[in-house]
Amino acid sequence: MEPNTSSKPESKADDLINYDDAVSYWSSVPATVNGVLGGFGETTPVPKADVSGSMGFVRRLGPSLKIGEGRVKYGLDVGAGIGRVTRDFLSKVCDKVDLLEPVEPFVKEAHNQLAPLKQEGKIGEIFQLGIQDFEPEEDKYWLIWCQWCVGQVPDNILVEFLKKCQKSLQKTGGMIVVKENNSPVADDFDETDSSVTRTDESFRRIFKEAGLRLIMTALQKGMPRGIYPVRMYALKPDIQLQQ
Numbered sequence: 001m002e003p004n005t006s007s008k009p010e011s012k013a014d015d016l017i018n019y020d021d022a023v024s025y026w027s028s029v030p031a032t033v034n035g036v037l038g039g040f041g042e043t044t045p046v047p048k049a050d051v052s053g054s055m056g057f058v059r060r061l062g063p064s065l066k067i068g069e070g071r072v073k074y075g076l077d078v079g080a081g082i083g084r085v086t087r088d089f090l091s092k093v094c095d096k097v098d099l100l101e102p103v104e105p106f107v108k109e110a111h112n113q114l115a116p117l118k119q120e121g122k123i124g125e126i127f128q129l130g131i132q133d134f135e136p137e138e139d140k141y142w143l144i145w146c147q148w149c150v151g152q153v154p155d156n157i158l159v160e161f162l163k164k165c166q167k168s169l170q171k172t173g174g175m176i177v178v179k180e181n182n183s184p185v186a187d188d189f190d191e192t193d194s195s196v197t198r199t200d201e202s203f204r205r206i207f208k209e210a211g212l213r214l215i216m217t218a219l220q221k222g223m224p225r226g227i228y229p230v231r232m233y234a235l236k237p238d239i240q241l242q243q
Helices: 019-027 046-065 084-093 104-113 115-119 155-168 200-209
Strands: 074-078 096-100 123-127 143-147 175-181 188-190 195-197 212-219 230-237
Touching (some): 046 175, 046 212, 084 104, 084 143, 104 115, 155 175
Antiparallel strands (some): 212 230
8 A cells, every 4th residue: 555655756666666676675564464554554544444344345246246056155365365354354255265375474374364264265375476476367357456556567568467267257247356556647667666546537548458448446535634545446358449
């Protein structure tokens, strides 16, 4: 989650991203809720507000997020950190969840945090990979949830990842949700963790390039002042764009 403290916006901010620097930075951060949320941990309203907003968004999707007969509500938590989103949210709306996270200390802590859910059969695979290296299984996921992570890769890699995600969606009802901060004026590079906060316009362009159709969008409520707004995007493959 990006505070509004970055440097002067760049016209091609994503050119400045260095993925290795990003992973190095996050590997130095404590593997705690406070660490992964940039200081907005469990002593702040942010974690509860975040989960409440995500739950409400999924409920509003209603029939758009249907499940095929006999299919498992299989989720994918992209940029999973220590497993907070899976533990507090995705495990409650999905039957089973895979996690994707490149930072080794976070992955180790996710295994610890999610041990009870593993025993319940709610956790599938925990992949220690970046999104650029992930090759998802086709026709597997009911809900792919990408939260506070896609700013670590440039536009072209994000487009390719979203294309791969489309193929991995279940044919009936599968959906991708991207939940990220929005920069209000221009894409904004943050040298601290080598990431970019994109504008709403940039996200919509990227989704179109990836062949996705925007089903619904909403702003997250209850976030602290001084950070960029957080927006959720629900996406499905757009057959017309792919023809």
